[in-house]
Amino acid sequence: MKFLFDLFPVILFFITFKIYGIYAATAVAIGATFAQIGWVWFRHGKVDTMLWVSLVLIVVFGSATLILQDETFIKWKPSVLYWLFAAALLIAQAIFKKNFIRTMMKEQLTLPEPVWARVNASWAAFFAFMGAANLYVAFNYSTETWVNFKLFGFMGLMLVFVVLQGLMLSKYMATDEDKEA
Structure with missing residues (x-):
C-alpha cells in the first residue's frame, strides 16, 4: 500500500x-505532493527527507514549467531526483561511512559488510541509470511517450532491478530450516 x-x-x-x-x-x-506531505505529517508527525526533497524538486521544476510554459523543466525533475538519490548513497558511504541501504534493510537481511557495500553501490548505479534513461526518453521521444515511461517504464525497471537484487541476495537469506537449527 505504501508503494501506491x-x-x-x-x-x-x-x-x-x-x-x-x-x-x-x-x-x-x-498539489498532490503537498497533499501527500500533509497526510504523512498528519498521520506520523514527521516526514521523510526523501519526500521533502521530492517536494522541493517538484515545486522548483514544476513552477518553472508553469511560469515559463516550457515542459523541459518538468522533464528534468525525475533525473535530478534520481541523481540526488545516487549521490546521497555514494557520499554517505564514502564520506560518512553510513550505508543507507543497510539502514533500511537491516531488519530483513544480515549481510557481510562487503556485500552491503555492493548493494549500496548497485542502488546508486541504478539510480544514476534511471536519471539518464529519463533524459534519453524525455528528449528523444514525444512528451506522451515520456509520461508513459515515467509511470510504466520506471516501475518496470524498478521491478526488474529489485528482482535481480533479490536473486543476488537470496544466498544470504536464512530459510526456516536455518532459523530452527
Whole structure:
C-alpha cells in the first residue's frame, strides 16, 4: 500500500496529463505532493527527507514549467531526483561511512559488510541509470511517450532491478530450516 501511496503524485500526473495536458498535470503533481506531505505529517508527525526533497524538486521544476510554459523543466525533475538519490548513497558511504541501504534493510537481511557495500553501490548505479534513461526518453521521444515511461517504464525497471537484487541476495537469506537449527 505504501508503494501506491508513494506513486500518488505520479499517478495523478499521468491521469491529468492524459485528460488536460502537461501543464495541468504539472500543477496537479505539485498539489498532490503537498497533499501527500500533509497526510504523512498528519498521520506520523514527521516526514521523510526523501519526500521533502521530492517536494522541493517538484515545486522548483514544476513552477518553472508553469511560469515559463516550457515542459523541459518538468522533464528534468525525475533525473535530478534520481541523481540526488545516487549521490546521497555514494557520499554517505564514502564520506560518512553510513550505508543507507543497510539502514533500511537491516531488519530483513544480515549481510557481510562487503556485500552491503555492493548493494549500496548497485542502488546508486541504478539510480544514476534511471536519471539518464529519463533524459534519453524525455528528449528523444514525444512528451506522451515520456509520461508513459515515467509511470510504466520506471516501475518496470524498478521491478526488474529489485528482482535481480533479490536473486543476488537470496544466498544470504536464512530459510526456516536455518532459523530452527
